[in-house]
Amino acid sequence: MTMISHILAANALITAFAAVGILMWISGAISKYLTFGRIHGSAIAIMLGLLLAFFGGITTGGEKGVADWPALTGIALMGGAMLRDFAIVATAFEVDVVHARKAGLIGAVALGLGTVVPFILGVLVAAAFGYTDAESLTTIGAGAVTYIVGPVTGAAIGASSPVIALSIATGVFKAVIVMIGTPFVANMIGLNNPRSAMVFGGLMGTVSGVSGGLAATDRRLVPYGALTATFHTGLGCLVAPSILYFTVRAIIGS
């Protein structure tokens, strides 16, 4: 037993790869067999990650979730700011500027609104719950944009870990509602043509939420929604820790 924990602790980052991989297999199976593909495996994996972090916090009394378990310290490195920013930047490589033009003005308008409107709502809710500092307000607002923009913004402007955890959870919850809710409201909001799918992608953001939600509505709409949604995270990472943060600071006057 000590030999096992020794080998796990000595290869911390490798252990983290294995642990996250296993978690993602389990999530994929849950997505397929329990939700019949309705909820994306990645969203389930993030929820399980948050759940495990909760148990990690309870059992160890620490502040770093599962990374406080000696065998899983590698999770802190794998999910730390360094590798996270590296991987997020890499996703921009798949952005095709030629495709971006196809979305046109209406896509750009939807993207802008899809970033600012959820942000304002998130900030207002955070303020209603008693947060008063610009860092926490901005981070929770950014979490209402997507579960990536939240933590990236929080780390950039120096928010606390509980606030960052809240912003991730908010973003994941949003993605899950989009996945489940879209088929039910599709008719009501006119989601039956490529243009409204592009508007939808730009407004909703989360690629997993949009592709899951559109796939359950009409599979043919997925590429149109994903087209605008892919720009959402990049735009959010750009404006949330800058323009939006300064706006919040200016308004609350700190």
Added chain:
Amino acid sequence: MTISGVALLAICTLLGGLLGDLLGVALGVKANVGGVGIAMMFLIAARLWLVRHGVLSHGLKTGVEFWGSFYIPIVVAMAAQQNVVAAAKGGPIVVIAGAGAVAVCFAMVALIGRLSGRVETMDEIESREAIEANVPHFKSGRVG
């Protein structure tokens, strides 16, 4: 070479981070202002340049795309190391902010759709394309 892709990505990330920090100093805040977003723009620009000059090699692509495909697992690891116990005390905020954001955005999709007039639905496009496919001479070819 795979390493050239990884190196390109690393350089873009570092440059973006540096500019974000500089911007923070210039604006007088202790924060990285949009560093990740700036780095993404560098990478998009670099890809455009590489494609235009015909030097986007398979190895370079592999190097960047591997890290891109690694992003969800990294996000899972990030979620697993947060202070969720402390966050759980703020519980309802997650539900209200998350559900509220979705509700407002659904409404905006409907609003933009109504304001910008009627367009062909997916079914109509497919039936039109099916008819056009039977008349090959008039098939609308995509230009460019």
